[in-house]
Amino acid sequence: MDLRLPENGPAEPFLGAADLLETESRIDLPVEVHVRDDPDERTWAGHYEDRHVLNISRQAATSAMGRELALHELSHMARYEQNHPSHHQSTDEAIFLALAGKRVERRKLAHVHQLANHMKDIYADDITLSVAPGAKLVTFLESRLADAVADRPPVVPTGWQLATPGSDPEITAVNAGFALALVERHDLVDDDHRIYDLAHAAADDAPGVSVERFADAFRSLSDDPTESEYRKALVDMTREYVGGAD
Structure with a gap:
């Protein structure tokens, strides 16, 4: 390199x-x-x-x-050079396909971009976690989720962003689903790990967002999707999050 x-x-x-x-x-x-x-x-x-x-x-x-932060970003670069759909699909295009004709709050549009970044992170970290142990990442995810649930977003520069200004409960619930998906996709924690309690708390704070459904969607992303398959997954998750927008 x-x-x-x-x-x-x-x-x-x-x-x-x-x-x-x-x-x-x-x-x-x-x-x-x-x-x-x-x-x-x-x-x-x-x-x-x-x-x-x-x-x-x-x-x-x-x-x-x-x-670990450097490795995470290098993994994004590797995915980009592999022409992986996750790193070349236009988020704006997927938003248009998912939400054409609907009126959506500005904050939710911003959240959809974070959701799309989580999908990219899943594929980057499939590389990251194939070459490095995941203990530090688990600690990081747990800490950031705890801060968000407690409404104390950290001022820490990261590659994995799990908190937004004000710790909006709805995107925090999506973030919790992402955290669960990542640790489960790579078998990083046991069933009694504290991250599950934090995810449950995030779910309680946002009853309109299913942490479980997002965790399943992130976790089950195909290892090698076609462009069409990836676009559909992003569109489906966008619709799932925005829900009944008019």
Whole structure:
């Protein structure tokens, strides 16, 4: 992998993540790492014709999750280069197909974009969790879900976003479904793990959103869907979340 490290940041998290990824996958385009000084900078991957860019705050890069966050974003890059439908399907197109003729609250439209990002994360983390242990990710998911349920959204830059400003109960319920799906898809927890209690609390706070249905939908995403199959899954989940919009 052609990994281009910045002069103003640590190297180990990115080198370690690259070594892990290359045991199971590959990235052909160069990867530029940009370390931002803003502690609230979200960790994200940008894709261009001649390179990928991994954006991360210094705080995140030097945290205990630094390698895992970097690996997560590298996994997104690998999926992008594989032309996986999850990383090329237009979310706006799916929203149009799902909601044509309906009036939908602005907040719910924003939530649909987060739902689509969760679907991308499922496929990225199928790679991530094939090359790295999941203990840190489970702790992360549990902590973020606990913060959201308690209405105390954390100010932490992450690759997996599980909280929104104000911890809206409806999207928190979707996030709970995503968290359950990810840990169950990879057999990361036992049935009595605390994350189930947190998901139950999230479900109680949003009776109009089925945590169980979203968990099942995320968990059962096909490993290798066609473009049509993936688009249908995204459209179906969008309709499930928006529900009876007029």
